[in-house]
Each structure stands twice: as C-alpha cells, then as structure tokens.
Amino acid sequence: MPRNTIAHIDLDALRFNFSLAAANAGSARPMAVVKADGYGHGIRAVARALATDTECYAVACLEEALAIRAEGLTHPVVLLEGVHAQADLKICLKEGFEPVLHNKVQIDWLTSEPVRPVIWLKLNTGMNRLGFGPQELAEVVDRLAPDEGLIRGLMTHFACADDLASPETAAQTEVFANFAEAHPDLQRSVGNSAAHFRPGQALYEWTRPGIMLYGATPLIGQTGPELGLRPVMSLESELISVRTLAAGDQVGYGGTWTAEKPTPMGIVAVGYGDGYPRHAGTGTPAWINGRRVNLIGRVSMDMLALDLSDAPDARIGDKVELWGAHVAVDEVARHAGTIAYELLTGVTARVPRQYSE
Incomplete structure (x- = not known):
C-alpha cells in the first residue's frame, strides 16, 4: 500500500479566505x-x-x-x-x-x-x-x-x-x-x-x-491564522519507527543532533523529496496526538526525526501534521529561513492531494 504522506486540501477554507479578501477589498473586486x-x-x-x-x-x-x-x-x-x-x-x-x-x-x-x-x-x-x-x-x-x-x-x-x-x-x-x-x-x-x-x-x-x-501570511512578522486566515493545506504523514535514543546517540546525516539523555524518537515518512524543507532545523515544530513536538537532526530526502519527549505515548502508525491547522506553514517557513510561498508551491508530485469540502 502507498505511504500515508498526504496533502489534505480544505476547499471550504479556500473559499473562506477568498471571502475575507473580498471583504478587505471594499468596493474593489478580487x-x-x-x-x-x-x-x-x-x-x-x-x-x-x-x-x-x-x-x-x-x-x-x-x-x-x-x-x-x-x-x-x-x-x-x-x-x-x-x-x-x-x-x-x-x-x-x-x-x-x-x-x-x-x-x-x-x-x-x-x-x-x-x-x-x-x-x-x-x-x-x-x-x-x-x-x-x-x-x-x-x-x-x-x-x-x-x-x-x-x-x-x-x-x-x-x-x-x-x-x-x-x-x-x-x-x-x-x-x-x-x-x-x-x-x-x-x-x-x-x-x-x-x-x-x-x-x-x-x-x-x-x-x-x-x-x-x-x-499563509502576506505580512512580515505575522502568521496567516493571526490575520484571520484559515490554513488550506495540511501536510501529513505518519510515524514509521519509534525508538529510544541513549544519551550520546547522534541522529541523521552528519550527526548534527546528539541526545543528552534517554530520548524517545520517531521517524516520519516525509522529507525534502516531498517538498518538506531540508533547511528546517532542530526545533522546527510538528504535531502528533494533540501535542507539539520538535524536529531533530537533518531532514533527509524521505524521512525526518522527531523528539517525542512531549508525546511519549506515540506509536508507529500515528499521524503527524507537518503543517496545517495546528502548526502554521508560516512558522515552519520561518524555521527553515524561507517563506510559506516556497513551501506550498514546493510540495512535490509524489504527495497525493486529497480534497475535502
């Protein structure tokens, strides 16, 4: 079966955002x-x-x-x-x-x-x-x-x-x-x-x-939700591995992150081959089981690692939101040193779009 790495597209949110644009445009037509x-x-x-x-x-x-x-x-x-x-x-x-x-x-x-x-x-x-x-x-x-x-x-x-x-x-x-x-x-x-x-x-x-x-936001220093906008794309995947790192264990290419204590870690089936930004560094947020967790180490082509300390009950198969309703795409972009425009347009063709009303 295919990976559960999907871009959910909320068309109602799209129409809501258009209505906000129309309201803010006054007598102009968008x-x-x-x-x-x-x-x-x-x-x-x-x-x-x-x-x-x-x-x-x-x-x-x-x-x-x-x-x-x-x-x-x-x-x-x-x-x-x-x-x-x-x-x-x-x-x-x-x-x-x-x-x-x-x-x-x-x-x-x-x-x-x-x-x-x-x-x-x-x-x-x-x-x-x-x-x-x-x-x-x-x-x-x-x-x-x-x-x-x-x-x-x-x-x-x-x-x-x-x-x-x-x-x-x-x-x-x-x-x-x-x-x-x-x-x-x-x-x-x-x-x-x-x-x-x-x-x-x-x-x-x-x-x-x-x-x-x-x-997503068009303004410096604010996110889309802070402007009253609704996220349209939710980039989601799932945990494909969960393990506990020992103190001193390094994660990923280059060993750029080292566990200072025993740390639960989850591997997510998404990477820069899907359009997730490679330069999103340690500390970039994601969402799992109602909790925010942080990325650790380098993003790979097909995978990334999360520190599950704040979601210790997470298991293989659990859904992970990379951006969407709980983590603004603008926030991920800021951690990656870019803008939401690049992230949204960069989601690759191997990620299926699923549309909902």
Whole structure:
C-alpha cells in the first residue's frame, strides 16, 4: 500500500479566505490568483472551487490559463507575465485571456495582429522588474488609443507591501495614481495579498489576492491564522519507527543532533523529496496526538526525526501534521529561513492531494 504522506486540501477554507479578501477589498473586486499550480494546491481543483466566488482568475503564464479552460470554466483569465511569443496572442483572443503587456516587443507583436485580445498594461512604479516607466507607458497608451476597448486597465506590483513600516508602498501608489489620473476610462489594479491588510491603501477596481487565499501570511512578522486566515493545506504523514535514543546517540546525516539523555524518537515518512524543507532545523515544530513536538537532526530526502519527549505515548502508525491547522506553514517557513510561498508551491508530485469540502 502507498505511504500515508498526504496533502489534505480544505476547499471550504479556500473559499473562506477568498471571502475575507473580498471583504478587505471594499468596493474593489478580487481576481483569484491561482498561478504555480494554485500555489501547490492544484490549479484545476482550486479554480473549480472558486468558480462561483471570483469573477476573474490571474495566472503567470499561458499553460496555467489553458488548465483553467480545460475545466470548462469561461471566466476571464489575466496573464500576469503577458505573452512569450506572438502566436500566444491568437490563443488569448480565442480563449478570452487578457495578457498584461510590459515591454515594447510585446506591443510590436500586438500591433502587427489584425485582431487583438483585450490587454492590461504594466506600469513600473518602483519594483523594477517588469513594466513601462510612466513616460514609456504614456507613449504606448497613445499608440494603442485608436483601437477602442483594446486596453482593459493598468496594473502595477508592490515591492514592499509585506512590510507595514515601509514607505515604499505609499510612494509606488503615488506614482501609479498620478499616471492613472490621466486615464480615468481604464480599470486599475495594484493590490496584492499584503495590500488587503494595509490600512488606508487605495485598491481601485481590482485586487489580486494570492498567498492569502491559501491561508499563509502576506505580512512580515505575522502568521496567516493571526490575520484571520484559515490554513488550506495540511501536510501529513505518519510515524514509521519509534525508538529510544541513549544519551550520546547522534541522529541523521552528519550527526548534527546528539541526545543528552534517554530520548524517545520517531521517524516520519516525509522529507525534502516531498517538498518538506531540508533547511528546517532542530526545533522546527510538528504535531502528533494533540501535542507539539520538535524536529531533530537533518531532514533527509524521505524521512525526518522527531523528539517525542512531549508525546511519549506515540506509536508507529500515528499521524503527524507537518503543517496545517495546528502548526502554521508560516512558522515552519520561518524555521527553515524561507517563506510559506516556497513551501506550498514546493510540495512535490509524489504527495497525493486529497480534497475535502
């Protein structure tokens, strides 16, 4: 029989988090960001679950948009990276995808097409990753203006919205507002997940909630549950071995942890081959039999070790939660020196997703 290493996906929690995004967005409408295979949760299942809640999806690339269409969903889909070849524009036109164009090559492709899809334009307000500068974008808007209805709206992306103390988001918003003021007929979108939690932040017509939909925090120093979000993924496995270490026994590759006294230890059938972070060090929490326990030693490809001192009755076959309802994925990420985005999207294909309503 297969291992009992499973990612349980709670679709009710997903919908709850979307409703929180909608409430925090005020009069703006949230487009559900389901890129990176629905942040590791399964893009098709996630898109289906949100089909009656969202008016629009946002993805990174064309293949993700096509996965949504493969589910029979007809919502508009915004392609946040735009298109990577001119031929992609024909697919966008046919399927009702709305690419976000961010460079002059894409604009040249667009203007050489006899019939064009609806597009968004990206304004670089300080992220300095993708997008036109204000003067460049003004020229692009003028160039495309004769094609009435071609441009759906303007978009930008915040660099530091996760840091509520940073002045950068206000500065970016001001750049965006000054440009958008000259184009009142165009829709506007600036708000990522973090922007939903910034007091007084302008959110305009559309927001783009991503990580918050999946229950993880978009803010520095807070977990998803502390923001009122519900965890959607619970990564679970089971104990496959239990033994008592003697004082002086070392655990795992490199012998990086040594028992100072007789210590009950459990081995769990999960490792970095499943997407659990290899750099999660000793002290990273897990949950077993209603108790928190700590990881010890190095994470292996297929296994990790837990100190069962606080759960002495644990036995082979007992379920272990690596993150989920009792251990926030944000907390595991902090111990591993990373962010929840990486953990959720990194759960590998050998971990089955089980969905519940």
